[in-house]
Amino acid sequence: MVQPKLEGKVALITGAAAGLGEGIAETYAKYGARICMVDLSPDVEATAERIRGMYPDARIITAVANVADRAQMDEAAKATADAFGPIDIACCNAGVCRLAPFEQMPDAMRDFHIDVNIKGVWNTCQATIPYMLSNGGGAIVIASSVTGDIVADAGEAAYAMSKAALVGLTKCLAVEYADRNIRVNCSQLGYARTPMVEKMAVESNPDDPESAIADIAVGVPMKRLARPTEVGELFAFLGSDEASYITGAQVVIDGGSTLPETMSIGTN
């Protein structure tokens, strides 16, 4: 019998109450990881219960914590290690996105992105790395985006800046910890239908948010948005020993959305 690829691994997943984090947690449970699902929202326990219902053998705890708060992340990491042993994998997924025209964007909105998207990942890495080092290594998977490093839409200045910063953090940590057996990679997702994207659709087209979402799919060569568990599969691979020689990588997962050169030239 083939061993599930995350059997025996201990993983901490942030932003796990909904959206992609929920999909990542579901996928990690499927592959046999022991998981701590971390989220700002107490709804994370109900989400964990849903996943336990799908995978009755899954070992899952939850922690209500703000990734922007280092002490809370230290507590969540300790609770994970106390329950399951040293953390092997950190999935730094929690993030926020708010749109506003650049000149009208309040400093508070900019700082919100810096605090959650950049400092939140920073805190999650600093809180979990000591456990990895104590146990001979580990893996970190960071949710960056195609936004910022590759493409951008108007109104996304704070979000794009924060997601591009995570590419730099990924590369530096990959180099810094390579000889201590911690691999660090990031995902660059196009679009998945999650509460975040539904909110962006309302901000983009308050009268008809569904058409904003439908229009995203039109621009994707695969003509659909990602499912959260498809992103979960990438996080599972990058967190697993099967990715043992991959570090510092930026993996685009976008159904081809960043490929077309034009929307008008070509044979189909």
Ligand SMILES: NC(=O)c1ccc[n+]([C@@H]2O[C@H](COP(=O)([O-])OP(=O)(O)OC[C@H]3O[C@@H](n4cnc5c(N)ncnc54)[C@H](O)[C@@H]3O)[C@@H](O)[C@H]2O)c1
């Ligand atoms: N959905 C997409 O299309 C898309 C595309 C590219 C990148 N991403 C990135 O993927 C990640 C997840 O996105 P999503 O669409 O699932 O978002 P979402 O808003 O749907 O869900 C995010 C989850 O994170 C939690 N969260 C928010 N702030 C937090 C904090 N300070 N501390 C702890 N938890 C917090 C929320 O409560 C929520 O459960 C984000 O980093 C996002 O930037 C998403």
